[in-house]
Amino acid sequence: MDVKQLRALLAIAETGSVTRAAELLHIVQPAVSRQLRLLEEDIGTPLFERGRRGMDLTEAGHILANRARRALHELDQAKADIAPAPGIVSGTVTIGLLPSTGDLLAAALVSHLRQQYPQLTVNISVGYAGYLQQWLEDGAVDLALLYDPKPSALLEVQALLDETLYLVGLPEKNLSITGDMALHDVAELPLVLPSQPHGLRLLLDRACASADIHLNVVAETNAMNIQKNLVFGGVGYTILPGVAVFDDVAAGRLTATAISQPALRRKIVLALPLTRRSSIAVRCAVTELRALIKQKLQQGEWPGATWLVE
Structure with a gap:
C-alpha cells in the first residue's frame, strides 16, 4: 500500500469512474486501474462494487477511504509544516463543499486561490453535510460548508446565507x-x-x-x-x-x-474545527470562499438565497 494507491482510491470514490479519476489525477487510465488492483490485492478484498451506473465503495472501501483521506491530509500538512517559505502562503488546504454548491464554487474557488497564492495546494472534497461534518471532526478537511448542523463542541460555525x-x-x-x-x-x-x-x-x-x-x-x-x-x-x-x-x-x-x-x-454555514489551530493557508481559503459566495449572490447566480453576514 502506498500514497499513489490511496490517491487513486479516493479519486475513484469521488468520481465513480476510473476514467474520470485518471483525468482528475492527470495520469492514464491503465495506471489508475493498476493502482486499484494492487491495493485490492494488498487489502485482500474488493474495495468497489462495479455496476452499470459506476463504481461504488464497498463497506471495506468506505473504511479504507475514510482512513486514507485523513492520512493523506496529515502527510500533506506535514510537508507544508516542515519547511514553510517565509512570507509566502504555502502548504495544503482541504475544502469541503456540498454537492449542490460544488459546480458553482469549486472551479472559481481553486482559480482564485491559485492566483492569489501560487504556492498553495488546494484539495476539494464533495460530500453531504453529515459526511463533511464527520470529516471536519476527524481532521480530513480543514473547512467546509454545512447545512445548519447540530450544535457541536468540536466546530466553530458562521451562518453565511439562507436559501x-x-x-x-x-x-x-x-x-x-x-x-x-x-x-x-x-x-x-x-x-x-x-x-x-x-x-x-x-x-x-x-x-x-x-x-x-x-x-x-x-x-x-x-x-x-x-x-x-x-x-x-x-x-x-x-x-x-x-x-x-x-x-x-x-x-x-x-x-x-x-x-x-x-x-x-435552510441555512448554509461555514464550519471550522475547534480541535486544531487554523493555519494561514486555511484562513486565506476562508476569506476567499466567503467573498466568492457573496459575489455569486450579488451576480444573481444563487437564486432564492439571502446573505446573512453583517
Missing part, C-alpha cells in the same frame, strides 16, 4: 420561478427525494410532520445528479435549492417554483 427550497420539474410542468406552491399541494405530486439522513430530507420530514402532511415519495437516492436525472426521465418532481438547478432553469431544461405554507428554507 429557499424549490419544487423542480420538467419544462412542460409550467412551474414559475417567481411563483410558489403550498407544501400540501407539493405532497400530492410524485417526488424523487434524497434518502435519510440527508439534511434536506430531514428538513422536509420535520415540516410535513408539523403540518400532518404525507409525502408521495416514488424514489429515493443519495446522489443529487441522479435526483435530477430521474426528473429528466419523467419519474416525478424533486426538491432542491436554487443553486443546484440555476443552469438547468436558465437553459429551459427544468422549471422550478418556491415551496410555501410553510416556506422551506
Whole structure:
C-alpha cells in the first residue's frame, strides 16, 4: 500500500469512474486501474462494487477511504509544516463543499486561490453535510460548508446565507420561478427525494410532520445528479435549492417554483474545527470562499438565497 494507491482510491470514490479519476489525477487510465488492483490485492478484498451506473465503495472501501483521506491530509500538512517559505502562503488546504454548491464554487474557488497564492495546494472534497461534518471532526478537511448542523463542541460555525427550497420539474410542468406552491399541494405530486439522513430530507420530514402532511415519495437516492436525472426521465418532481438547478432553469431544461405554507428554507454555514489551530493557508481559503459566495449572490447566480453576514 502506498500514497499513489490511496490517491487513486479516493479519486475513484469521488468520481465513480476510473476514467474520470485518471483525468482528475492527470495520469492514464491503465495506471489508475493498476493502482486499484494492487491495493485490492494488498487489502485482500474488493474495495468497489462495479455496476452499470459506476463504481461504488464497498463497506471495506468506505473504511479504507475514510482512513486514507485523513492520512493523506496529515502527510500533506506535514510537508507544508516542515519547511514553510517565509512570507509566502504555502502548504495544503482541504475544502469541503456540498454537492449542490460544488459546480458553482469549486472551479472559481481553486482559480482564485491559485492566483492569489501560487504556492498553495488546494484539495476539494464533495460530500453531504453529515459526511463533511464527520470529516471536519476527524481532521480530513480543514473547512467546509454545512447545512445548519447540530450544535457541536468540536466546530466553530458562521451562518453565511439562507436559501429557499424549490419544487423542480420538467419544462412542460409550467412551474414559475417567481411563483410558489403550498407544501400540501407539493405532497400530492410524485417526488424523487434524497434518502435519510440527508439534511434536506430531514428538513422536509420535520415540516410535513408539523403540518400532518404525507409525502408521495416514488424514489429515493443519495446522489443529487441522479435526483435530477430521474426528473429528466419523467419519474416525478424533486426538491432542491436554487443553486443546484440555476443552469438547468436558465437553459429551459427544468422549471422550478418556491415551496410555501410553510416556506422551506435552510441555512448554509461555514464550519471550522475547534480541535486544531487554523493555519494561514486555511484562513486565506476562508476569506476567499466567503467573498466568492457573496459575489455569486450579488451576480444573481444563487437564486432564492439571502446573505446573512453583517
